[in-house]
Amino acid sequence: xxxxxxxxxxxxxxxxxxxxxxxxxxxxxxxxxxxxxxxxxxxxxxxxxxxxxxxxxxxxxxxxxxxxxxxxxxxxxxxxxxxxxxxxxxxxxxxxxxxxxxxxxxxxxxxxxxxxxxxxxxxxxxxxxxxxxxxxxxxxxxxxxxxxxxxxxxxxxxxxxxxxxxxxxx
Numbered sequence: 001x002x003x004x005x006x007x008x009x010x011x012x013x014x015x016x017x018x019x020x021x022x023x024x025x026x027x028x029x030x031x032x033x034x035x036x037x038x039x040x041x042x043x044x045x046x047x048x049x050x051x052x053x054x055x056x057x058x059x060x061x062x063x064x065x066x067x068x069x070x071x072x073x074x075x076x077x078x079x080x081x082x083x084x085x086x087x088x089x090x091x092x093x094x095x096x097x098x099x100x101x102x103x104x105x106x107x108x109x110x111x112x113x114x115x116x117x118x119x120x121x122x123x124x125x126x127x128x129x130x131x132x133x134x135x136x137x138x139x140x141x142x143x144x145x146x147x148x149x150x151x152x153x154x155x156x157x158x159x160x161x162x163x164x165x166x167x168x169x170x
Contacts, residue, residue, distance in 0.1 A: 055120045077159050081106070087149055087165050089142070094127065094167075097135040098153065105135070107156040115140065115167065118148045142169045 061067040082101025087094065096113065098106040113136070116124035129136040147167040154160055 078161050081155055081159055085163055093137050094140045095135050095137045108153050109156050110154040112152045114150045115147055144169050
């Protein structure tokens with residue numbers, strides 16, 4: 001039994017010598033491995049920060065506190081119009097119908113519409129509909145993905161109406 005244990009111990013020692021690394025793992029190597037891992041993480045974070053800042057379209061309002069002071073009044077006036085906006089896109093033309101509470105075409109004083117991506121202003125397109133009678137149609141070529149219609153209108157009596165509508169293009 002002792003001979004068997006001795007043979008096993010010798011066999012293990014011989015195998016261990018054979019697989020022993022010529023260069024030992026030192027504290028400096030462990031430090032270098034750890035710092036390299038953090039360098040990779042840092043570089044990835046910086047790349048993501050650069051992409052985020054580069055695609056930021058800007059501020060919605062300069063002072064959110066001032067804008068919030070009239071928000072409820074403007075919202076109530078807009079809801080009082082009772083307008084419904086129905087956009088449609090067939091791949092070539094964007095059609096926007098604005099209907100009043102009775103289902104009739106709304107009477108507009110002004111209409112401004114732009115279409116763009118929600119995350120960047122690079123592809124924004126301002127549309128010109130010509131006449132102030134609906135439905136409003138404008139030729140438009142959009143690539144696939146999620147788009148946003150930004151609509152700002154003024155009613156015949158001067159009430160402001162703003163709405164953002166998602167548009168999904170296949």
